[in-house]
Amino acid sequence: MKPDSPSDPSLATMRPHSAHWGVFQAAWRDGALAVRPHPGDPDPNPLIDNLTDAVGHRARVTTPMVRRGWLERGPGPDDRRGRDDFVAMPWDEVLDRLAAELVRVRDRHGPEAVFGGSYGWSSAGRFHHAQSQVHRFLNTALGGYVRSVNSYSAGASAVILPHILGSMDDVARRNVTWEQVVAHTDVVLSFGGMALKNSRVASGGISRHIERESMARAAARGCRFVSISPLRGDMPLESRAEWLAIVPGTDTALMLALAYVLATEGLHDRGFLAEFCDGWETFEAYLLGRADGVPKTPAWAAPICGLPADAIQDLARSLAGKRVLVTVAHALQRAEHGEQPVWMGAVLAAMLGQIGLPGGGYAYALGTLAHYGKRMNAVPIAALPQGTNGVKAFIPVARIADMLLHPGEPFDYNGKRHAYPHIRLAYWAGGNPFHHHQDLGRLARAFRTLDTFVVHELGWTATARHADIVLPCTMTVEREDIGAAPTDPLMVAMHRIAPPHGQARDDYDIFTDLSERLGTRQAYTEGRTSGQWLRHLYERTRAALQERGLDAPDFDTFWARGELVLPQQDDDGGILRAFRDDPAGKPLPTPSGRIQIASPVVAGFGYTDCPGHPAWLPASDAPSADHPLYLVANQPATRLHSQLDFGAHSAANKRRGREVCTMHPDDAQARGIREGDIVELYNERGRCLACVTLSDGVRPGVVRLPTGAWYDPAPEPDASSLPFCMHGNPNVLTRDVGTSALAQGCTGQLTAVQARRYDGPTPPVRAYDPPPAATRQLPQAAS
Numbered sequence: 216m217k218p219d220s221p222s223d224p225s226l227a228t229m230r231p232h233s234a235h236w237g238v239f240q241a242a243w244r245d246g247a248l249a250v251r252p253h254p255g256d257p258d259p260n261p262l263i264d265n266l267t268d269a270v271g272h273r274a275r276v277t278t279p280m281v282r283r284g285w286l287e288r289g290p291g292p293d294d295r296r297g298r299d300d301f302v303a304m305p306w307d308e309v310l311d312r313l314a315a316e317l318v319r320v321r322d323r324h325g326p327e328a329v330f331g332g333s334y335g336w337s338s339a340g341r342f343h344h345a346q347s348q349v350h351r352f353l354n355t356a357l358g359g360y361v362r363s364v365n366s367y368s369a370g371a372s373a374v375i376l377p378h379i380l381g382s383m384d385d386v387a388r389r390n391v392t393w394e395q396v397v398a399h400t401d402v403v404l405s406f407g408g409m410a411l412k413n414s415r416v417a418s419g420g421i422s423r424h425i426e427r428e429s430m431a432r433a434a435a436r437g438c439r440f441v442s443i444s445p446l447r448g449d450m451p452l453e454s455r456a457e458w459l460a461i462v463p464g465t466d467t468a469l470m471l472a473l474a475y476v477l478a479t480e481g482l483h484d485r486g487f488l489a490e491f492c493d494g495w496e497t498f499e500a501y502l503l504g505r506a507d508g509v510p511k512t513p514a515w516a517a518p519i520c521g522l523p524a525d526a527i528q529d530l531a532r533s534l535a536g537k538r539v540l541v542t543v544a545h546a547l548q549r550a551e552h553g554e555q556p557v558w559m560g561a562v563l564a565a566m567l568g569q570i571g572l573p574g575g576g577y578a579y580a581l582g583t584l585a586h587y588g589k590r591m592n593a594v595p596i597a598a599l600p601q602g603t604n605g606v607k608a609f610i611p612v613a614r615i616a617d618m619l620l621h622p623g624e625p626f627d628y629n630g631k632r633h634a635y636p637h638i639r640l641a642y643w644a645g646g647n648p649f650h651h652h653q654d655l656g657r658l659a660r661a662f663r664t665l666d667t668f669v670v671h672e673l674g675w676t677a678t679a680r681h682a683d684i685v686l687p688c689t690m691t692v693e694r695e696d697i698g699a700a701p702t703d704p705l706m707v708a709m710h711r712i713a714p715p716h717g718q719a720r721d722d723y724d725i726f727t728d729l730s731e732r733l734g735t736r737q738a739y740t741e742g743r744t745s746g747q748w749l750r751h752l753y754e755r756t757r758a759a760l761q762e763r764g765l766d767a768p769d770f771d772t773f774w775a776r777g778e779l780v781l782p783q784q785d786d787d788g789g790i791l792r793a794f795r796d797d798p799a800g801k802p803l804p805t806p807s808g809r810i811q812i813a814s815p816v817v818a819g820f821g822y823t824d825c826p827g828h829p830a831w832l833p834a835s836d837a838p839s840a841d842h843p844l845y846l847v848a849n850q851p852a853t854r855l856h857s858q859l860d861f862g863a864h865s866a867a868n869k870r871r872g873r874e875v876c877t878m879h880p881d882d883a884q885a886r887g888i889r890e891g892d893i894v895e896l897y898n899e900r901g902r903c904l905a906c907v908t909l910s911d912g913v914r915p916g917v918v919r920l921p922t923g924a925w926y927d928p929a930p931e932p933d934a935s936s937l938p939f940c941m942h943g944n945p946n947v948l949t950r951d952v953g954t955s956a957l958a959q960g961c962t963g964q965l966t967a968v969q970a971r972r973y974d975g976p977t978p979p980v981r982a983y984d985p986p987p988a989a990t991r992q993l994p995q996a997a998s
């Protein structure tokens with residue numbers, strides 16, 4: 216953040232813009248971006264500094280590029296994907312070739328052979344939202360595409376929550392707010408913590424980061440925060456939290472033991488269970504051991520969780536009769552059997568009887584993102600309509616490699632059996648599967664089965680390197696857009712700050728020119744330029760403001776002002792409060808209309824990895840003699856996912872050019888590892904290097920390596936060798952299996968590894984260097 220004093224004459228040139236990590240102001244000066252946070256932001260996100268040197272960085276894609284093997288041999292499966300060189304090509308020619316390939320695939324195999332899920336966060340603007348753009352393009356040009364459902368964020372919870380409470384949106388977004396925590400909560404019992412690094416990010420943008428001050432104010436009033444996590448840093452100092460350093464992946468066992476104490480000491484709210492819940496008896500039989508012979512006592516849980524039995528007992532007793540808020544971070548369900556802690560967290564909250572009361576009950580995922588715990592806007596915000604998808608086939612988002620490697624084979628999902636479609640062409644814009652997916656060696660093999668892989672990117676991510684056609688797109692600061700999120704009152708006129716880099720073009724303009732070639736331009740554009748779309752999309756908000764008799768400036772006024780404050784709804788507690796106040800009149804949207812402590816529907820699916828009530832199911836991917844450490848691969852503090860990993864703030868926090876992994880001093884000493892050493896983390900799937908820092912803020916037996924370092928594989932000597940990342944991408948190590956047959960969510964948060972000091976040669980990280988460019992030896996395509 217460049218500190219401009221208010222008297223700085225260049226202030227006038229600072230213009231508003233917005234990113235997922237915050238609203239900011241910026242100016243283009245001498246080939247770099249000067250940025251500073253929105254003046255109203257009490258706790259700005261340092262991630263905005265990643266923008267300063269990003270625009271002209273060498274990692275940017277400057278011109279359309281085509282992989283040499285694809286150009287010379289045409290579409291088809293190819294082992295050279297990811298290690299081939301690229302040929303630069305003029306826009307007209309590359310779009311002619313891509314249009315011809317789209318037509319070939321559509322006419323020969325139909326749109327069910329095109330994968331357009333294109334998962335990813337892209338950028339914050341509501342119109343140039345790449346994932347919406349690619350969906351709209353595929354719908355209008357091809358009649359549809361194979362889509363993906365759910366997210367890497369909440370793959371398990373998005374499926375289990377509707378069976379037990381209500382939709383993700385109702386349980387995470389429209390539920391307990393930070394205002395209520397400040398005013399009412401006695402105890403925040405937080406599984407996975409509420410790390411400020413995470414809660415300063417919101418999809419679509421955020422203008423005021425209030426989490427730090429909210430926790431400080433609640434703590435000052437006497438609210439007690441208890442953080443259950445393998446990492447101390449998951450709760451900010453301001454919360455004055457107690458830290459219970461649990462063994463990763465064992466929260467369900469701890470919750471069961473807490474429930475056991477409540478149930479056997481008569482501390483549970485029987486009235487609440489009887490009036491608002493179903494299935495208590497079924498669950499109680501399991502909890503007390505009548506069903507399986509194993510009472511879930513603190514003594515039973517203690518060795519599983521690595522916490523003393525009396526600490527568990529004391530914690531349980533301290534909760535009864537208090538306004539307790541149970542939170543469960545997304546991280547816990549990004550793991551094998553990830554449905555269980557989400558469900559059991561709700562059951563624990565139900566036993567405490569506080570669900571639906573202000574500041575009490577269950578706030579799934581509060582503190583993991585800035586769009587939770589806020590009031591909802593009272594007027595709609597801009598969104599690009601995506602059109603109609605004529606293809607029925609879909610996959611749960613994290614089953615991408617399974618789909619590509621096993622076309623035609625069956626998979627289970629939420630009570631039904633489906634079959635994987637046979638994909639020939641994948642189209643990605645706004646996501647980085649070589650960031651988000653697990654077991655990257657397997658993912659690379661999966662992408663090699665395609666005929667054609669198309670990627671729009673602003674940088675040479677590993678995904679772009681594995682593509683056949685790479686189209687350079689603009690960065691958010693190189694175009695105009697509207698910034699808004701449904702839980703933030705500030706709508707932002709995102710001004711263009713910098714000129715487009717190289718030959719980069721907006722995704723919208725690329726799709727417009729492709730649509731022209733496919734004869735579907737009118738359907739895609741509806742006759743509008745991007746500037747006309749912004750005016751059109753703004754109109755929805757303006758009309759809603761006008762209807763409420765509020766200040767409803769026209770577009771040009773909004774644009775000149777730079778921002779517009781939107782009205783927000785009352786802090787009404789959402790569906791859980793409504794249900795508590797009127798259980799008969801406002802039943803929950805679950806099969807029984809009540810909180811489902813046990814679910815006959817889920818039981819009826821017959822999944823052994825997700826039974827009909829929450830249960831402790833040990834993970835198969837747990838530390839072993841060969842791989843004795845738990846790897847926590849969590850969200851990075853210095854960037855959003857892989858975005859702008861090359862940016863100033865992210866780069867400044869690397870060490871010796873590599874990602875930093877955190878290890879307990881005892882684990883380091885046992886391996887002869889010292890502060891600042893280069894270490895190798897490895898298991899049966901892959902290896903990676905990282906620079907180590909030692910800290911007693913991680914539980915012994917746990918190493919932390921955050922996600923987001925761009926994948927930088929060493930050249931593979933042969934096809935059978937394990938991938939070896941020079942930079943520190945933990946997804947070479949994580950496992951590519953679903954959470955369960957119910958949700959099939961991703962399990963990237965945890966895996967088992969071994970670590971050793973790395974004394975071998977440490978080649979420089981090449982992740983940001985553009986791939987080798989070849990000169991073309993082919994005749995120009997006739998177009």
Ligand SMILES: Nc1nc2c(c(=O)[nH]1)N[C@H]1C(S)=C(S)[C@@H](COP(=O)(O)OP(=O)(O)OC[C@H]3O[C@@H](n4cnc5c(=O)[nH]c(N)nc54)[C@H](O)[C@@H]3O)O[C@H]1N2
Pocket residue numbers: 334335336337338343345367368369549643644645646647648650651652671672673674676688689690691722848849850855856857858859922945946949963964
């Ligand atoms: N091991 C492990 N893996 C994880 C997780 C974990 O905890 N552990 N977390 C998971 C989670 S929660 C998530 S949400 C995913 C995130 O995974 P992604 O959302 O795929 O990650 P991003 O890095 O945000 O990818 C966005 C990409 O879009 C590009 N982009 C930005 N703006 C534009 C644009 O305007 N147009 C185009 N065409 N491209 C653009 C960026 O350069 C970037 O490459 O990762 C998941 N992966």
Ligand SMILES: Nc1nc2c(c(=O)[nH]1)N[C@H]1C(S)=C(S)[C@@H](COP(=O)(O)OP(=O)(O)OC[C@H]3O[C@@H](n4cnc5c(=O)[nH]c(N)nc54)[C@H](O)[C@@H]3O)O[C@H]1N2
Pocket residue numbers: 367368369406407408410412413414415416443444445446449461462463464465466544545546547549550583584847848849850851852853854855856964965
């Ligand atoms: N700076 C930054 N912020 C982000 C993101 C980012 O990439 N960068 N990504 C955003 C996105 S898309 C999402 S979905 C959210 C994700 O929010 P989360 O998924 O909750 O975030 P993580 O940092 O992966 O995990 C939070 C903490 O959970 C702890 N944890 C891991 N496993 C266990 C376990 O088994 N038990 C317990 N008790 N704790 C465990 C870890 O110590 C970890 O630090 O974050 C958002 N915020």
Ligand SMILES: [Mo]
Pocket residue numbers: 366367368369
């Ligand atoms: Mo996420």
